Amino acid sequence: MAGPSQIADRIVEDIRTRAEALGFDAFGIARADARPDLPEKLAHALAEGWHADMEWMAETEERRGSPQKLWDGARSVILLGVNYGPQTDPMALLAEKKLGIISAYARNRDYHDIIKGRLKELAGLLARRAGADVKVFVDTAPLMEKPLAEAAGLGWQGKHSVLVSRDFGSWLFLGAILTSAELPVDAPHAESCGSCTKCLDICPTNAFPAPFRLDARKCLAYYSVEHKGQIPREFRRPMANRIYGCDDCLAVCPWNKFASVSREARLRSRPEFERPALADLVKLDDAGFRALFAGSPVKRIGVARLLRNVLIGIGNSDDLSLVPAVLERLDDPDPVVRGAAVWALRRLDPDRAEAMRLDRLSSEGDSSVRDEWAGVV
The missing domain is CATH 3.40.109 (NADH Oxidase)
Structure with missing residues (x-):
């Protein structure tokens, strides 16, 4: 027995x-x-x-x-x-500035x-x-x-x-x-990073105060997903075209060479999320956002925060053809979107932004957006 x-x-x-x-x-x-x-x-x-x-x-x-x-x-x-x-390598899209990067x-x-x-x-x-x-x-x-x-x-x-x-x-x-069951346990795994610091060195915002420590106040994944207000100015340029999350510290890990692609088709990337164009994303309204991101973690941040991130990406794109789309978002009902649009316009067409500044300051009711019009890039 x-x-x-x-x-x-x-x-x-x-x-x-x-x-x-x-x-x-x-x-x-x-x-x-x-x-x-x-x-x-x-x-x-x-x-x-x-x-x-x-x-x-x-x-x-x-x-x-x-x-x-x-x-x-x-x-x-x-x-x-x-x-x-x-x-594919999540970091490869950083060079393609007209595309938005969604975390793997x-x-x-x-x-x-x-x-x-x-x-x-x-x-x-x-x-x-x-x-x-x-x-x-x-x-x-x-x-x-x-x-x-x-x-x-x-x-x-x-x-x-x-x-x-x-x-x-x-x-x-x-x-x-x-x-509540008392089950036989497995042996804990020893830390095996050795002297490698690639994940720390790659971080574009120096979000690691020390190895094994992450400060969300400097983390692009935090700002693009959890943060509800404007992206702090010092992190907008480093954010580049990352519109949801940041995979840099994960993607550079040498242990990834042993990681096989997921065996299940349902865990593989949805094609529309692999190379989304900023020009398309910036046009989304709430209904379009909900339809595109149905069943996706992205849906949880809402259309305004996604548009904020997309506009930061556009501001970093150097693509002057996107200026008309930015101008349309200057009148968005959500101040977090309007503020990001101001920054994007200042980056892409500073002369136009300066010409509009006084009129916009006089008519803008939100203090955070007024700060964007009054501020510098």
């Missing part, structure tokens, strides 16, 4: 086999209390202000620091990864939709086999998946703070299942 440990081993093997069948590429288990260092590290990051204006990180600090604070029934954490390795993770269907259903099925199997309680998480709750994935042996947090895998480089979507 099998003992408790043998039964647990069989359950884990069945869960692992089913996870592979569902399309998960990485699997590991850690104890829920495997990272007692997380509360202190999180508190330090918040004290330094590295979370920028993402106040939800501070508001959930206690729960975020420990899976057992998030759910006191948690005993084990199953970490799973899905490879979204891009088919956002060129697919929304990863929440991709992973959550699979996690629920897997968690249901575990609940039935182990008679245990389960909870499923995909980046929508205060759970620190990356350090837990490191504890579960999926990889290690690189100097860019993203999980790095020997098999999939920096390209893994992560999901987690918390369970």
